[in-house]
Amino acid sequence: MRELTFALEFKSGVDPLMDVCLEFPQLRADSIGSAVRRDRFWNVERFVGPDDALERVERVRCGTDTPQAEMTATACGADRHHELLERSPSSLVTYSFVERLHTCNSVVALAARHLDLGHVFQAQRREECQEWRLLMRSEANVDVFYEAVGEHLRDGITLHIGHLGEVNRWDFDSLATVSLSSKERDTLRAAIEYGYYETPREVTVSELADRLNIPQSTVSYRLRQAEAALAEGYFRESAQNDTRPPEERLNEDPPEQTDA
Numbered sequence: 196m197r198e199l200t201f202a203l204e205f206k207s208g209v210d211p212l213m214d215v216c217l218e219f220p221q222l223r224a225d226s227i228g229s230a231v232r233r234d235r236f237w238n239v240e241r242f243v244g245p246d247d248a249l250e251r252v253e254r255v256r257c258g259t260d261t262p263q264a265e266m267t268a269t270a271c272g273a274d275r276h277h278e279l280l281e282r283s284p285s286s287l288v289t290y291s292f293v294e295r296l297h298t299c300n301s302v303v304a305l306a307a308r309h310l311d312l313g314h315v316f317q318a319q320r321r322e323e324c325q326e327w328r329l330l331m332r333s334e335a336n337v338d339v340f341y342e343a344v345g346e347h348l349r350d351g352i353t354l355h356i357g358h359l360g361e362v363n364r365w366d367f368d369s370l371a372t373v374s375l376s377s378k379e380r381d382t383l384r385a386a387i388e389y390g391y392y393e394t395p396r397e398v399t400v401s402e403l404a405d406r407l408n409i410p411q412s413t414v415s416y417r418l419r420q421a422e423a424a425l426a427e428g429y430f431r432e433s434a435q436n437d438t439r440p441p442e443e444r445l446n447e448d449p450p451e452q453t454d455a
Contacts, residue, residue, distance in 0.1 A: 197331050197332070197361065208351070244285070309343060382418060
């Protein structure tokens with residue numbers, strides 16, 4: 196597996212969500228997501244910080260009267276669906292599902308367009324910086340992806356290229372405690388067994404529904420619920436905030452190997 200890292204630095208007034216991070220330096224966010232298809236993407240993001248900052252985040256992410264973040268200079272016609280999964284005085288978890296990615300030139304849209312499907316995004320928001328980490332099967336079209344991101348970014352957003360190489364450390368929390376309903380679990384297991392998550396995909400949602408003899412909408416709903424639960428569980432016991440500067444984390448050396 197290969198690992199690609201980069202960071203986006205935002206000026207004030209460019210992105211509503213990053214503006215909240217700039218206003219509240221103690222606010223931090225971690226997310227994980229993946230392209231389901233070339234034109235669909237899911238993401239779960241966990242925000243930790245003071246209650247007034249989280250209220251702002253909730254209004255920006257889930258409010259209907261708040262302008263959606265536009266990362267690129269070109270207009271985006273994607274359909275965004277946001278849901279609040281969890282809310283406490285100190286944390287907030289949202290689930291997002293984006294359709295019609297082909298109308299966008301965002302980072303996730305360009306990755307879905309140019310890179311091999313099956314990649315996983317991990318991102319962190321800290322003040323003016325959003326750091327991205329991408330786990331993927333190969334380096335195919337990485338140069339095209341980088342060039343496209345730099346070309347389409349809005350004014351006020353700066354791209355900082357990190358590194359490309361073998362995965363040397365992938366923060367992964369146990370998902371053993373994630374709770375799925377029996378129907379969600381059975382549907383997810385069938386999707387895996389029939390090759391729904393293979394690249395290229397060996398079965399469509401419609402074909403999977405026919406094999407399971409249940410409506411296509413039911414299969415799609417159960418898979419989305421299971422994916423959201425698994426992604427949320429990834430951050431349920433997240434590590435403590437790493438306070439090192441972005442450039443240090445992005446360019447850290449692999450850990451030394453020791454004999455067993």
